[in-house]
Every structure is written in C-alpha cells, then in structure tokens.
Amino acid sequence: MSCAFVAVDWGTTSLRAYAVAADGRVLARTASAHGIQSRQGDFEATLAQALEALPGSGTAPVLMAGMIGSQQGWVEAPYVETPCSADVLARRLTDVPTVSLARPVKIVPGVAHLARGVPDVMRGEETQLLGLIQLDGLQAGSHVVCMPGTHCKWVRLHDGVIVEFSTYMTGELFKLLSEQSILGRLMVRNGDADVDDWAGFDAGIDRVQRESGHLMHQLFAVRTEGLFKRRPATALKSYLSGLLIGHELQAALQDVPASAPVVLVGDDRLTARYQRGLERRGVAVRHAPQDIVVAGLASIARAAGWC
DSSP, X not given: OOOOEEEEEEOSSOEEEEEEOTTSOEEEEEEESOOTTTOXXXXXXXXXXXXXXXXXXXXXXXXXXXXXXXXXXXXXXXXXXXXXXXXHHHHTOEEOOOSSOOSOEEEOOOEEEOTTSSOEEESSHHHHHHHHHXXXXXXXXXXXXXXXXXXXXXXXXXXXXXXEEEEEOHHHHHHHHHHHSGGGGGOXXXXXXXXXXXXXXXXXXXXXXXOOOOHHHHHHHHHHHHHTTSSOGGGHHHHHXXXXXXXXXXXXXXXXXXXXXXXXXXXXXXXXXXXXXHHHTTOOEEEOOSOHHHHHHHHHHHHTTOO
C-alpha cells in the first residue's frame, strides 16, 4: 500500500509525522521533541529529517497542522472563521516554499470564532475535531467537546461542522498560581510522585457548586486552608485544581443541555480531572478515540483531492 500523503502534527514542543495511505491507514510514524520553540530558523531541515524517518513516504505531499502555522512558526496560515468544516479548511491551505523538498508542503489554517464580539482562536485543535467527527460518528446532530490543556477549549459541533467554541486559560493559571504565587508556598508533593489528591480535588469542585463565592476570594482559601491545618499540604495543589476546573465547568456548562454527554479530548491525567468534575455535576462523559489528528488531516486531504 502506497503513501498518499504525510500528516504532520507540529506543536510548540513536539513533532509527530505519519505516512498515510489513501484510506487513512497509518503506514509509518515518527516523533521527536523538535517543536517549533526549539527549531526556529531550521524548519525545512527538521521536516526533511522527519520525512527520512518515514519509510515509503516517497515524494507524497505533506499536510501540516498545529503551531507550525502560527506567527512563531514556519509560515503563518491565516485563520478561517466559524462555521468551519474540512471542505472550508481544504480550500484555505497555505503553501510553504521549500528549497530542498521535492514535494508540495501545505499548512492547515487555524480557526477563529468572532460571533460573540470577543475574538477566540484555535490552532491544531480544529484538526483533532475533524478527526473526532470521523472516528466517533459525530457527523450528524449537535455535540459538545471539551479539550483540556494549557488553554482548554469547549467546542460545539453541529452536523460535522465546528460552529462555536470558547477558550479557558485554566491550565496556565493553575501553573502560575501553584508555582509562582503565595498559594504554592504551603504545597508539598504527595509522596515521590506529584499525584492527584482526589479528596482535595473533590473539595474544590464541591465548594464551587455549594457556594456562590467569587473565584478571587475562593482562591485565597487555598492558603488559609493550609495555614489553619484544615487541609493537608499534600492536598492543596489538587484543591486548587478543583477550584479552577470547578469554575470553568460552572461557566462552560451554562449553555450545554443537561442530557448532552461531553466528549473529552486530551491526555489521560487532565481528562481524568475533568471527567471527575463533570460526573460530580451529573454530566455524562466519553473519551475520544486514538489518532484523531491523523483522521482529521486525512479528511482535509480528501477534501483537497489528495486521496
């Protein structure tokens, strides 16, 4: 089976490349820590190295997604506005000029949601969402997707189209508060590994549900709970996580029908926290299948006539 195109998921800290057949099957794959942050000015050589590690990729065209198309990436791929589908993205691919690569190289644009008046953007997640639509049978009806990360995305899909989304800086705020603020001074690691303290996390989630207090006030309680020994120091980091995720859920779920399950996309540790928080609020969840990035890029490649 021959390679129809090479799918590249190129983010800030990592690069993953896949040789993909016309039916979407992955023929070979490679991965490295050569994200855009560490490869500034050396993108073509880095891609060439990844292609060499993919046996049988030949001169198949390359389709890239992620931060490689940002202002800090190789070539900026302008955003397209919602509603957005694979067909829309396929028509707006950005060409990447190369010197040594004897094949077409293109970048998938990011997506912007401007309907609320306040701009919101994603780059890379749109490809995951298109793959999720294909692999999880979300081509019809309305669906809610939560994508935990440094900047968590809450997305609404309708009939296989990305129609709206909101971004929450929960992950970045958690890192800043736990590592660089006064709240982190009483926190200690839970044993040898920095594992979750679920009792502390649940307490944070439950406090948001139980009280109508403002996040800014509730955050200070992370410190006072430790000062007055009302919560062990090993639980404070998880308690902070529960508070932040609890407030995110409070806001994000306002427009989600109570009966609608939420599809979680992300790494196991983060999605476990969101699953626990959602289930404590009575919201059903399910997890995304594997390799949705490849499936998303394949759907764009098909729309572009590559396979």
